[in-house]
Amino acid sequence: ARKPVPAWRQFLRQFEDVLVIVLLFATAISTVLWLIEREAALPYEAIAILAVVLLNAIIGYLQSSRAASAVAALRQMAAARAHVIRGGRHQEIPSAEVVKGDLLIIEAGDTISADARLLHSAALQMAEAALTGESLPVSKDPSTIAGDVGLGDQLNMLFSGTAATYGHGKAIVTAIGMETEMGRIAGLLESAPEEITPLQKELNRVGKRLAVLVICIAVVMILTILGMQGVQGFSGFFNLLILGVALAVAAVPEGLPTMVTAVLALGVQRMAKRHAIVRHLAAVETLGSANIIASDKTGTLTKNEMTVRAVIMASGRVDFEGTGYAPEGEVKVSGGLPLEGKIRSELKRALTVADRANNAKLEEKEGRWSVHGDPTEGALIAAAQKAGLVASELHSRYERVGEVPFSSERKLMSTVHTDTEKSRLLIFTKGAPDELLARCTQELVGDEKQDLTEERRAALLELNEGLAGEALRTLAVAARELHTNALDDKEAHEGLEQDLLFLGIIGMMDPPREEAKAAVSTALKAGIRPIMITGDHPKTAAVIAAAVGISANGQVLTGTEIEKLSDEAFKQTVREVSVFARVNPDHKLRIVKALQSNGAIVAMTGDGVNDAPALKTADIGVAMGITGTDVSKEAADIVLTDDNYATIVIAVEEGRAIFDNIRKFLRYLLSSNFGEVMTMFFGVLFAKFIGLQGESATVVLPLVATQILWINLVTDGAPALALGIDPAEKDLMNRAPRPQDERIITGPMWAGVVFVGVIMAAGTLLVLDASLPGGFWEGEGDLAYARTMAFTTLVMFQLFNTFNARSDERSAFSGFFRNAWLWAALFFSLILHAAVIYTPFLQHAFSTMALAVSDWFFCAAVASSVLWLRELSKLAIRWQRLCTLTPSSVSPNKSRRSKSS
Numbered sequence: 001a002r003k004p005v006p007a008w009r010q011f012l013r014q015f016e017d018v019l020v021i022v023l024l025f026a027t028a029i030s031t032v033l034w035l036i037e038r039e040a041a042l043p044y045e046a047i048a049i050l051a052v053v054l055l056n057a058i059i060g061y062l063q064s065s066r067a068a069s070a071v072a073a074l075r076q077m078a079a080a081r082a083h084v085i086r087g088g089r090h091q092e093i094p095s096a097e098v099v100k101g102d103l104l105i106i107e108a109g110d111t112i113s114a115d116a117r118l119l120h121s122a123a124l125q126m127a128e129a130a131l132t133g134e135s136l137p138v139s140k141d142p143s144t145i146a147g148d149v150g151l152g153d154q155l156n157m158l159f160s161g162t163a164a165t166y167g168h169g170k171a172i173v174t175a176i177g178m179e180t181e182m183g184r185i186a187g188l189l190e191s192a193p194e195e196i197t198p199l200q201k202e203l204n205r206v207g208k209r210l211a212v213l214v215i216c217i218a219v220v221m222i223l224t225i226l227g228m229q230g231v232q233g234f235s236g237f238f239n240l241l242i243l244g245v246a247l248a249v250a251a252v253p254e255g256l257p258t259m260v261t262a263v264l265a266l267g268v269q270r271m272a273k274r275h276a277i278v279r280h281l282a283a284v285e286t287l288g289s290a291n292i293i294a295s296d297k298t299g300t301l302t303k304n305e306m307t308v309r310a311v312i313m314a315s316g317r318v319d320f321e322g323t324g325y326a327p328e329g330e331v332k333v334s335g336g337l338p339l340e341g342k343i344r345s346e347l348k349r350a351l352t353v354a355d356r357a358n359n360a361k362l363e364e365k366e367g368r369w370s371v372h373g374d375p376t377e378g379a380l381i382a383a384a385q386k387a388g389l390v391a392s393e394l395h396s397r398y399e400r401v402g403e404v405p406f407s408s409e410r411k412l413m414s415t416v417h418t419d420t421e422k423s424r425l426l427i428f429t430k431g432a433p434d435e436l437l438a439r440c441t442q443e444l445v446g447d448e449k450q451d452l453t454e455e456r457r458a459a460l461l462e463l464n465e466g467l468a469g470e471a472l473r474t475l476a477v478a479a480r481e482l483h484t485n486a487l488d489d490k491e492a493h494e495g496l497e498q499d500l501l502f503l504g505i506i507g508m509m510d511p512p513r514e515e516a517k518a519a520v521s522t523a524l525k526a527g528i529r530p531i532m533i534t535g536d537h538p539k540t541a542a543v544i545a546a547a548v549g550i551s552a553n554g555q556v557l558t559g560t561e562i563e564k565l566s567d568e569a570f571k572q573t574v575r576e577v578s579v580f581a582r583v584n585p586d587h588k589l590r591i592v593k594a595l596q597s598n599g600a601i602v603a604m605t606g607d608g609v610n611d612a613p614a615l616k617t618a619d620i621g622v623a624m625g626i627t628g629t630d631v632s633k634e635a636a637d638i639v640l641t642d643d644n645y646a647t648i649v650i651a652v653e654e655g656r657a658i659f660d661n662i663r664k665f666l667r668y669l670l671s672s673n674f675g676e677v678m679t680m681f682f683g684v685l686f687a688k689f690i691g692l693q694g695e696s697a698t699v700v701l702p703l704v705a706t707q708i709l710w711i712n713l714v715t716d717g718a719p720a721l722a723l724g725i726d727p728a729e730k731d732l733m734n735r736a737p738r739p740q741d742e743r744i745i746t747g748p749m750w751a752g753v754v755f756v757g758v759i760m761a762a763g764t765l766l767v768l769d770a771s772l773p774g775g776f777w778e779g780e781g782d783l784a785y786a787r788t789m790a791f792t793t794l795v796m797f798q799l800f801n802t803f804n805a806r807s808d809e810r811s812a813f814s815g816f817f818r819n820a821w822l823w824a825a826l827f828f829s830l831i832l833h834a835a836v837i838y839t840p841f842l843q844h845a846f847s848t849m850a851l852a853v854s855d856w857f858f859c860a861a862v863a864s865s866v867l868w869l870r871e872l873s874k875l876a877i878r879w880q881r882l883c884t885l886t887p888s889s890v891s892p893n894k895s896r897r898s899k900s901s
Helices: 007-015 018-037 044-077 181-186 198-228 233-251 256-273 282-287 342-356 375-386 391-397 433-437 454-469 490-494 514-525 538-548 559-564 567-573 585-597 609-617 630-635 645-685 705-716 718-724 747-770 783-804 820-838 840-846 853-863 865-884 892-900
Strands: 081-086 089-094 103-107 115-127 163-175 276-278 292-295 307-313 316-320 331-333 361-365 368-372 398-407 412-419 424-431 440-445 448-451 473-482 500-509 529-533 579-581 602-606 620-624 638-640
Touching: 007 044, 018 044, 103 115, 115 398, 163 398, 198 645, 256 276, 256 282, 256 645, 256 718, 276 645, 282 620, 282 645, 292 585, 292 645, 307 342, 307 375, 307 454, 316 342, 342 375, 342 391, 342 398, 342 424, 342 440, 342 473, 342 500, 361 375, 368 375, 375 391, 375 473, 375 500, 391 398, 398 424, 424 433, 433 454, 433 473, 433 500, 454 473, 454 500, 454 538, 514 529, 514 538, 514 645, 529 538, 529 585, 538 579, 559 579, 559 585, 567 585, 585 602, 585 609, 602 609, 602 645, 609 620, 609 630, 620 630, 638 645, 645 705, 645 718, 645 747, 645 783, 705 718, 705 783, 705 840, 718 783, 718 820, 747 783, 747 853, 747 865, 783 820, 783 853, 783 865, 820 840, 853 865
Parallel strands: 292 529, 292 602, 440 500, 529 579, 602 620, 620 638
Antiparallel strands: 081 089, 081 103, 103 163, 115 163, 276 638, 307 316, 307 500, 316 331, 361 368, 398 412, 412 424, 424 473, 440 448, 473 500
16 A cells, blocks of 8 residues: 555645635735734734634645545455464454465455465466456466466466455465565556546536636626726735635635545445445445345345255155254154154265365354354254264265365356265265256165156156245255266366265255345335345245345246347346346346346345456445455445345435435535625625715725635534534435436526525625615614624524525425534534634734624524525425326325336
8 A cells, every 4th residue: 555645745735726825825915015014013914814724724634634534444444354274263354464474265256365375276266367467267276386487377376466266275375565466566556546436526527617607706806896996006906816816715615525525434434334335435426326226135135044944855854943053953854753764864964965065164152153154055064963963073084185166157066075984985066956956867765876767856846846935045965976086087077066866955044134124115115126136046036025025926037038038128127027036147247237228227236256247337336245255345336244135225325315415515515605705796896885885986895805714714614514414314215316417516406506695695785784874774883893794694694504505495494403513513603703703813803893792683683584585495496396296196006106117
């Protein structure tokens, strides 16, 4: 990683803005003028400008530091992890903690965290394209290589940053960090571009347009003043220039990108606490537009705590009790018969194969059993122990000497063992019943072998269908004896999984999560269509889908049926079918593309290596944090630390809330700043009518530059940040997804911004007029009093406006006291403003004077008009929307159809 930017340099970056540099230059000139003229005891104006600039810099620095810390914390949460053996124990540690000499355990899907020398390989293949440019996976071999060879030919080495695509192995770490081959290449890179989200790009575009607009207004205002009056001396021209710059600084929310990053980072930290780690900030924006969640079944909609419920063998069915991975629970023969004789012998053989053709491990910690590895394999080990098999005895008798890893194409996994008791070589195979039965020629009955007829094979498949109909996931086991040289003979090796002895079908249940049904219901209300994509049996998929509310009609499309459909026909089919079973990763990718071609914004879950293309293609890729491989996590935008479907829905809700809050503070900042600009512009334009222009035709400005800068600091900072963490609206998940092409600032938002800005300007100038002799409303105060009154009114206008900014339609009094941080920010802003009004030193700096209590009430009464008038406009908007609804459009049936579509 690059060295962090020093804090002092981060602070200095706050002064890189051109307008801020101009203000600093102006501070220096103002100080020089004071030294020459000595009209006051201190250069109050210069001190005030410098203080405001420094405070703005401190606030900007704190915001950017908070955002950087939040993003760094999230990166730490999302950091890859490595499996190592230390002190004889298998451990999972952060990749950053891997050291030379660590023994790495590599499984398919893992990303290698250091350069390592391979010690053992079971058909291990590595994707090294990122390092060598080789497009195809490379088969690894621990054998010694003679002589010097290139990276691509170092078959006994694993390299940092590459990924295992097949098989598994062990390797000892030889280089870490910058010493690795990947580190050497990384050292050639001087810097990496910082991630800029589409939202930030749009805000930059809006900011630039606002800058042009405001600069034009400032120039027009300066030219108007010059035209209506002559500017005498350098001091007068300087003050006019300072005013234009101050107006531009106040009106352009140059801190928007930083504030957006801070709000996004704080929001995704909340998501992380709710088990969703966001890897890319842009995903938060897309979450609000998601209208389809395509998820796996196992572990996402279900608990991922597989439990064997039944084993069917030649002599009958055995049922298991108990839940989870604890090897506790009664084992009994269906029908009440005793577990003895043939059926006991068959059960022992079947579960021996299930236990040995297995890479998982069960562990008990503080009374809780957990599995290291695949949950299905963990359930098989637990079942074997329930049936009385002892793991240590099985391990000593059946030593593993080879393996044919599972692949999605074969849907099988096999291990080769030596039987020390009978001095023979055995292959144990487990996999999908339909695939395995096709490779079996015999069946075990008691201790005897019988030929497997087509009729018996059909009967077994029917029994398998019956288990699937009980929502059980099924797995078949088989075995056969091998020739002693079978592993050496390549031709024989190709046929290891043929002519097998069928031992039984195992039915397991992974019950639906209790929270999954509620989460699916919430998604449907939010206009999000849930889809299930699973490799399980169609009947199992249909039962679980019905249980959680995804699909009640039992309609399921299998991978085989998908392959038969043309692209156009499949595009139509995905509009109607919500459950897909017996699919492989290629089917997943095709499903995602078909949904997207229909205009859908798809959130897609995955955990395997081959899921990576679908995760990358989906609008929001969601990887499983527990069962997911490093490759899938790297391809994903979001990682779920609990593999729970409800967490995806929570992430969507949080994403919508974050986007809503960004709009809230944008609405607030833009309308408040527009009010400032309009106050100054129309104050100069109509100076003669509101008493600001005397008999000498000299135009007096409504507010001085330091007051504008102070308003910008006091009202743009704390209240805007408080709006950025506003609690989510109660109806947030009852709305339809936001169209992805919808602008962050919509037409109605701009209309509200202008409406509020005009009210602020009119009200402020009204108070100014009422405080001065002459004008529309005769007053009795002097200029200092009138400016202080206008200054206070404009500040209070903006504080009242915080409540308006929470929605363009909903009443400001809805959830009026929900955000404690907002009330604290408003109180803090008022205290700061009072300090400017009543502290003698600050009175000199900001050209203010003390106000009476009645003055405060008058300013507050006028400023509150922005709340009441905006309430009336919102009421009109709601009434207009209500009037446009027809009876048919609010009927329950149509509403339900529109949400599902």
